[in-house]
Amino acid sequence: MRLFGCAAFLSTALALAGLPSSVLAASYDFVPAPQTDLNRIYRIDRVTGEVSSCQYGLQEGTIGVTLCFSPGEGAGAQQPGEYGLVASRHEREGGVFRVNYRTGDMSICYVFDERVVCTPQARPSSAASTMAPSASTPGVSPGTGASPQRP
Template sequence: MIVRLPVLAACAALHAASAAAASFEFVPAPQADLNRMYRVDKVTGEVTSCQYGLQEVGGGIGLTVCFGPGEGAGSQAPSEYGLVATHHTREAGVFRVNYRTGEMSICFVLVKKEQVVCTQQASASAERVPDAPLTGPVPGRAGASATPPQGGRP
């Protein structure tokens, strides 16, 4: 029995080391012409981002430009967080998801402030603002939706 104790302690230490090694998740921004990578701390939900930048003075191979957490991108309540990128080729942000609660927020880089910012976490079961319409034009889009009305006969 005494011989097994060191083996169990070694296994526990190895498990703790592998858990610590897997404490971040990395996801590229879906924008096709942007070399930005997002990182989330899987326990705290803190989001940061880095991308390649040209080094104009002195030549060289360039540099890594990183953006720290700004409004909403800092540590959240401890949970199990991840990042999900959409398939939109012009989207520069990613979703931060809470796998335990189902809440999501959208995170993106504000280049002028040199920060990653995230919207407030929300879920499909969250209450919506009473005066906010459920339908209508989508902000940022010109013209009507190409999706035909649903549920009726043609």
């Protein structure tokens, strides 16, 4: 009972301070890459949509290291929203989908050149989402239908 009282007090204090009670909620979600032989986890900031990633790496003479990849092109903070990550069921896919639950926008995020990069956000109902990728999309050649290259 005492813990409940503390939580209620904190929630009331936040409301009086003008802060939303969602401050108490977790700000990140974590999703593993679907690739079955890759030990990579993606992290997303649920409000800003910023995506980063970490994985285990071998290092001689140690128990190993945590290799982390910071946000690169397209993976930084987006317009405030309600973001999440969704992994496909494709067993060789190293990336994940970033989704905005409020707008329906989606993009694909993956590790490229030691950074997490994400394609531009699109909606499935948008005509632009069916067009070939632009030359500025990392690892994708326009018009070839090629998949992003993953390390």
